[in-house]
Amino acid sequence: RKEVEQDPGPFNVPEGATVAFNCTYSNSASQSFFWYRQDCRKEPKLLMSVYSSGNEDGRFTAQLNRASQYISLLIRDSKLSDSATYLCVEGGTSYGKLTFGQGTILTVHP
Amino acid sequence: EAQVTQNPRYLITVTGKKLTVTCSQNMNHEYMSWYRQDPGLGLRQIYYSMNVEVTDKGDVPEGYKVSRKEKRNFPLILESPSPNQTSLYFCASTSLQGSYYGYTFGSGTRLTVV
Numbered sequence: 357r358k359e360v361e362q363d364p365g366p367f368n369v370p371e372g373a374t375v376a377f378n379c380t381y382s383n384s385a386s387q388s389f390f391w392y393r394q395d396c397r398k399e400p401k402l403l404m405s406v407y408s409s410g411n412e413d414g415r416f417t418a419q420l421n422r423a424s425q426y427i428s429l430l431i432r433d434s435k436l437s438d439s440a441t442y443l444c445v446e447g448g449t450s451y452g453k454l455t456f457g458q459g460t461i462l463t464v465h466p
Numbered sequence: 467e468a469q470v471t472q473n474p475r476y477l478i479t480v481t482g483k484k485l486t487v488t489c490s491q492n493m494n495h496e497y498m499s500w501y502r503q504d505p506g507l508g509l510r511q512i513y514y515s516m517n518v519e520v521t522d523k524g525d526v527p528e529g530y531k532v533s534r535k536e537k538r539n540f541p542l543i544l545e546s547p548s549p550n551q552t553s554l555y556f557c558a559s560t561s562l563q564g565s566y567y568g569y570t571f572g573s574g575t576r577l578t579v580v
Contacts, residue, residue, distance in 0.1 A: 390568065397576075399556055400509070402568030443509070453524075454569065456501075456509040 379444030388447030
C-alpha cells in the first residue's frame, strides 16, 4: 500500500464549480499534513497546511480525519488559474521527511 | 528575494560521466533536501541534511551522493550516472525553528542520461 494515495484525476470542471480532492495516508503516527500546488514543469509550492480542526484560506478549505486517515481539499468558485496538479503531503514523524502523493490534476475550463 | 537556486536547469549527459547539480539557498535554512520526480511515482526524497556536515539517506539514495560543507549549499553528485537517473530533480529547504512554514523548492533540474 502506498504511504500517501491520491486519485490522479484528471478533474475537469467549469469555472465557478466546487471541487474536492481526497487523499489517504497509511502512517497513523503522522503529525503534519499539507497541500502543495504544482504547475506544469514547475516547482511545488505550499498551498496550505492541514490542521486537525480544519482550516480555510479564502476559497480553499482543508480537512483532516485522523480516524479514517484521510485529508481533503475543497476549492470553491474555481478559477482558470486553479488549473494545476495538487499534491497531498504527509509530514511523518521525522522533521522534514515529507512523503508526497502522486498528485491530482485539475483543469478548470471556461 | 528569498529563494532556492538550482543549476543547471537542463542537462543532457552520457552514462558514466560524473556530474554535480548545485543547490544554494539564501534564507539561512538549516534543513535542505533533494527530491526526484518521475511520472507515476511522484516526488521521492533522495537525501536530506539537517545542518552543516549532517546528511542522511532518503527513500531513493542509490547512485547519489551529497555534501553539506556550508549551510547555504547542498550539491547533488552523480558519480556514474545511468539512464534510470533521468528525471526532474528538485532541491528544497526549510527552517527548523518555530512553526513549519513549508518547503521552498528550487526551480528544478531536468536531467537526461543517454
